[in-house]
Amino acid sequence: MSDNALLDTLADEVRPDAGGPELVPLDPDHPGFRDPVYRARRNAIAKLAFDYVTGDPAPAVSYTDAEHDVWKHVRELLDPRHRDFACAEYLECVDAVALDRVRIPQLEDVNARIRPLTGFRMLPVAGLVTARAFLSFLADRIFLATQYIRHASRPLYTPEPDVIHELVGHAASFAHPLYCGLSSHFGRAARVASDGDVERIARLYWFTLEFGAAIEDGIPKAYGAGLLSSVGEMDRLRDAELRRFDCRTMADTPYDPTDFQPFYFVAPSFGAMHEAVSEFLSQFSD
Template sequence: MFEEGQLYSPVVKGPDGAVTVQLTSEHPGVGDPDYRTRRNAIAALALAYRPGDPIPHVDYTDEEHNVWRTVSVELARKHRTYACTEFLESAARLNLPTDRIPQLDEVSAALSPLTGFRYAPAAGLVPLRDFFASFADSTFHSTQYIRHHSAPFYTPEPDAVHEIIGHANQLASPRFADLYRLVGAATTRLETDAALKFLSNVFWFTLEFGVLREGGEVRAYGTGLLSSYGEIEEFRHADLEPLDIAAMGTMRYDITRYQPVLFCAESMSHVEDMLGRFFATMDDDTPLRLAVRGAA
């Protein structure tokens, strides 16, 4: 998970070693002491993890599994209508369980033979540079908690539904996985925060919220759309702009609202070609070069 940390739930560790996830006052689980205890415990497991260790298993409750079942069934139905073929085919190959929340080592075991990607646990927000750079090593940092049972179709923060149903299904496609690795390699070349922000914006409007034309329809390939019960119904009402690296890299967006402007590719090959060239060649001077070119 990534993006502006103040909009998500910070994880803090006290002097006594106690781990606390700080939920906002608007979070559906903020008034549920049992949910807050669960969030703290799951975050503590991830904080204790060290690369090379076995991924910690979460002993999910029946209530948590039921949230996964509810959302999985509804999203699968919507994917058949709104998702692009590349996503549908990769999801079929990965074949995630729909009756229970999979453990992250299960996701890795299914994903690795397909594209080489594996999952690592995250307690919460991963610093943007670290999050993206890990893609170069075919690693995706994922949270393990799930949204509050009172609002199964809503979450104010990326949870297991977004990280697994969204990203793992996308990463099961060699075509998308290669783009992620290019993002990781680009991140290791970047030194300035401005360039990193530009890169993250392009990632946001494509691999998170990208759409493309297919069979005369506009279909989604971005994980933010395909893991959101509400947003997946709304994206066809957005203003569609042509795929434009300079525009995507500089456009402001509000992650708390449905996206009013989306960038539409002409095909999956268009996504691969344009993003592949950009990610493969981006450096700290790229945003300025694009700005000068656009002003000429």
């Protein structure tokens, strides 16, 4: 399927109420639910994604000083945790992507760094999409990224992926050939798998590229974006329940995206994870 066809499919999926005043409905327990200024920001940034036209550069967001402050605050807390508990493959890419530590980077500036290295690029999306849609874009080395930032009242918590998760968690990994090859493999598998198997593939993605850890120098190091972008998850990795890495088990294990993860699957090494997941996905891809 071409980029155009994929984006058209996605547009139908994510904008059923795009004509209404509220583009992004928030749950009542969302930190920004009672903040009209935040809700207006969410709608304005979502509109940029809805209005995105294939082939254009990713739209620039005019972030406020308060939004930049949230970014800076979380980065300052994550940096030392990354030095100690991020895997070597992720750390290798941090300098190549060189995300600004003070101001929220624009997707297009990040694309200018990662695309020449691996062909990966990040395009805007207003919110959550189905697992098949999200994963399928990866086959074409496109990562759908949100651009809004979490509510300032709870800088260490977000109930859904935000720009901190997308850029700090995922963007650096797109400078690494192994991360990129595996991401693309997830996409190719999701495109051809049955609905039931897409669910299993999505669970495997969750427990690896989102919340995976691998042994390095005798201790578990984070390689998943959900871990790498969360202060709380990085701290929990030191004493959470660690489970034995097994692709079939991960594919059949449900997860809760709304809370800290109660356990992590830990691979013997990043390389062993890459090899085992690639072999598992090969049963689906053409």
